[in-house]
Amino acid sequence: MRSMGATQEEYYRGVRMVPYDLVKEVVLAIVGVGVIAVILGAILSSPDVPPVTIAAWAQQDPIDLVTTATSELAGSSTSAGYGAPYNSAGEGQSWGPIAPQKWFGARIPVDSANTFVIQPLQRASFSNTDLGKALSTWQGATADEQTKWLDAYGKALPDATVSDGKVAVATGDYGPLPVMMANLLGVAQAGGLDGLLVINGRFYQTDYTLPLLFMGDGSYLSGLADQAHLTGSQWGMMNETGSYPGQTWLWLYTMWYQVFPFNSDSGFIGLNAGNADLGIIILMTLLTAALALVPFIPVLRDIPRRVPIHRLIWRTYYVPRKSPARRRN
């Protein structure tokens, strides 16, 4: 209880003490804040835009789903080349020797081609002879053949058309890919892919890593997020769907993504848009530490004494000659 070498009684010696009802203040505060929260909740409700399913994605934008699945097979999707913690295909973010993304390896292994395309098709190929043959052809082909088919199919997809929910591309040598993708699209449109990616060999599940990674590889979900002003370049981390406040307390963290060097390709001292996540986390860690250590940082700790806001806060104390006790403090 010692502060400045004194007990609390000694610390306040000479200070005029007045009656104070702490319990009453706490109870009134709980009631008052509760009334405000109940009114806000009852009148304004809360945001709850339904989640996007892979089925909805496949129905609303089948070309994007097929394009994404093709990129998974080709190893060119975001998740396929991500690096740690999903695989070792990418370097991940680093700043000089600081590369924490690589330090712990692929702790959540994801094989994009197999997980998002081949395995769901294998499950769907039961009693589907055409699909079974297509899969056999694909798996029996050389890497060069697969690359040739993927390259041709990928080039044809931007001009693809949709008819009755099915994706059609110009005639070409795509190997078994049109059959595989038509079946994957059909499974996805029926809702099967949502279940297959979540269950992943288990019965109980609470882990949505796979379907979220797959949807993140496409552009359908990010397009909806863009419309809802949720993307990073729109200060999205502190936004919510609709007009609701989001995580507004992340304003400073979000702000760094909008400014140099974190929004620049060239950047400064190795920090740029490419490693903005890592750079901003390092910066925010340092700023948070500085906030915690304000009492020991000369300039920061002296600002309150120089800025007379405290004279407003304690205006009864600073009123001249109002309190004789003050002179004895």
Next chain:
Amino acid sequence: MSATSPPGAVPSESKSWTLRLRQAIDRHLPMDHLLPDRQPYYVGSWVYVFGVVTIAALVWVIVSGVVLSFMGPQWWHDSGLGRFFNSLHFWSVQLFFIFMVLHLWGQYFMAGWRHGRAATWMIGVVIFGVSILTAFTGYLSQQNFDAQFIAINAKDAMNSAGAGAFFNVLNFGQMYGLHVMLLPVGVTFLVVAHIVMVRVRGVVKPIDAEGGARP
């Protein structure tokens, strides 16, 4: 108590951990400090209210959160009453952060860390950080479109720092468990510690010629 002590004798201070703990509590936090009925006259400033209303908002966050967790994560999507409790939780969190930030700025301009109160300030900053993490896991646990996109977006930041290998924002079960149990317990424990530290030392004196702004 030793075998040679007479019946009813009080153990000596040097031997009884229980007695030593009780005496330490009596010495450092007597009841009239924990629940004071008199305070320095300058405590009448409105800025002191921010700390109390922050705690009040936390009470409502916890109460509404307990109801939501008892009924399960799907309840509030399907039920009007559930939606109301989610709304109560949502707005209580918003109020909690508004009041906490006002409290933080108030304490900054009062240089509330002076006269041996630096640890109280530092724990307050830690509470702010853990509260942000708690709210973040709450947004990830919403099971709606916002939660989906936050998860997809936030994974890159977590992964870049190496945290994603252990703190998988795409794993709803992990985020929900952290949100309803571990992190709220952490916030509550830290807030109790913060309050006890405030009550042990009492509120800081106004800034004047005697102390400057040093801890």
